[in-house]
Amino acid sequence: MSTLAPAEPGRRATGTAGRGWWRLANRALTVVFVLALAAGLVLFLRSQDWTPVRSLAQRLDPVQVIVVLSGALLINAVGLLLGLVSWQALFADLGAAVDRWTAARLFFVGFLAKFVPGRFVALPVLLRMGKEIDVGPVRLAGVFLLSWTVVALTGMTVALAAGPGILPGATGWLLLAVLPLVALFARPDLLNRGLVALARLLRRRPPQVAASRAGIRRAIATQSLSWVLSGHHLWLLAVTAGAPPVRSYLVCVAGFAAATVAGLLVVVAPDGLGVREAVLMVGLVTVMPAAVATPVVLASRLVCALSEVVVGAGGLLLAQYLHRRRLDREKAEEVAS
Structure with a gap:
C-alpha cells in the first residue's frame, strides 16, 4: 500500500514566499491606482473656476437649487448604471464565466481610470483582476475594445440629433441620426467586421474575440x-x-453625447477636461447667452464628476465585497466537502 509523501519543506516555503510576493505586488498596484485616482480628482477640482456656478446658484431659490442638483445627479447616475449593463452584456457574451458582480469590479476600475492622468496606470490592475478570474489579457482587451467602440458609435449617433437645434431647418439630421443604429441592429456583425478592417488598415493583429449578434444588440x-x-x-x-x-x-440631450465622446478621445486629460466643456459651449450658445451657458457647463461637469465618483467608487466597493463573499463561501464549501 502506497502512502502520500509529505510536501518538502523547501518547496512549501518557496510556494508561501511566492504567494507573499504576489499579495504584496497586488497591494502595491492597488495603492498606486488609488493615489493616481486621488491626484486626478484633485487636479480636476483645482483646474476649474467654480465662481460662475456659485453666482448662478445665488440667483436661484435654495430649495430649487437642491432639487435640481439632486435630480441631475440621479439622472446621470442611472445613465451610468445603464452603461454598466451594456458592458456586462459584452463581457458575458464573450465567454467570461463569472457572476455579474465579479464582472462589475473590472468595469468600475476601468471606469474610474478616466480620472487618472494618462489612464494607463489602471492597466496592471485590470490585468491582475482578469487573471484572478481566468480572463486573459486578449479577451479582456477585446471586451474593452468592443465596449469602447459601442460607446463611441452610439454616442456619435445620438449626437447627430443635435443638428436641428444647432442648424434650424436641418430636420434631415434626425433621420441620419437613426440610420447607423438601425444598420447595427440589422447587421450586428458589421461591428466585428469593422474592427477587423480597422486592424488591417493600421497593420495590427485583428481582435481575437468577436461578440454575438444578441450581445451586440443588447449592448447597443x-x-x-x-x-x-x-x-x-x-x-x-x-x-x-x-x-x-x-x-x-436636442441641443442638450444630444450635445452632451457629442461632448462626452470628444472628451473620451483625449486620453491625456482626466475625463477629457476642457474638451467636453468647449464642445458643450458650441451648442448651448445657440439657445442661451454665453454668460449663462458658462455656469451651466461647469455645473454639468460638477454633476457628472460627483455622480461618477459616487457610482464608480460605491459600485467598486460593493462589487468587491460581494466578490470576496462569494469566494469565501466557495472556499468554505470546498473545505466542508
Whole structure:
C-alpha cells in the first residue's frame, strides 16, 4: 500500500514566499491606482473656476437649487448604471464565466481610470483582476475594445440629433441620426467586421474575440438609452438657468453625447477636461447667452464628476465585497466537502 509523501519543506516555503510576493505586488498596484485616482480628482477640482456656478446658484431659490442638483445627479447616475449593463452584456457574451458582480469590479476600475492622468496606470490592475478570474489579457482587451467602440458609435449617433437645434431647418439630421443604429441592429456583425478592417488598415493583429449578434444588440440598446437619459441632466440644468425648454432639448440631450465622446478621445486629460466643456459651449450658445451657458457647463461637469465618483467608487466597493463573499463561501464549501 502506497502512502502520500509529505510536501518538502523547501518547496512549501518557496510556494508561501511566492504567494507573499504576489499579495504584496497586488497591494502595491492597488495603492498606486488609488493615489493616481486621488491626484486626478484633485487636479480636476483645482483646474476649474467654480465662481460662475456659485453666482448662478445665488440667483436661484435654495430649495430649487437642491432639487435640481439632486435630480441631475440621479439622472446621470442611472445613465451610468445603464452603461454598466451594456458592458456586462459584452463581457458575458464573450465567454467570461463569472457572476455579474465579479464582472462589475473590472468595469468600475476601468471606469474610474478616466480620472487618472494618462489612464494607463489602471492597466496592471485590470490585468491582475482578469487573471484572478481566468480572463486573459486578449479577451479582456477585446471586451474593452468592443465596449469602447459601442460607446463611441452610439454616442456619435445620438449626437447627430443635435443638428436641428444647432442648424434650424436641418430636420434631415434626425433621420441620419437613426440610420447607423438601425444598420447595427440589422447587421450586428458589421461591428466585428469593422474592427477587423480597422486592424488591417493600421497593420495590427485583428481582435481575437468577436461578440454575438444578441450581445451586440443588447449592448447597443442599453448604451444608447444611457446616452439619451444622461443628457437630460444637462437639459434640466439649462432650463433652470433660463434656456427655452423645446429649443434646448436636442441641443442638450444630444450635445452632451457629442461632448462626452470628444472628451473620451483625449486620453491625456482626466475625463477629457476642457474638451467636453468647449464642445458643450458650441451648442448651448445657440439657445442661451454665453454668460449663462458658462455656469451651466461647469455645473454639468460638477454633476457628472460627483455622480461618477459616487457610482464608480460605491459600485467598486460593493462589487468587491460581494466578490470576496462569494469566494469565501466557495472556499468554505470546498473545505466542508
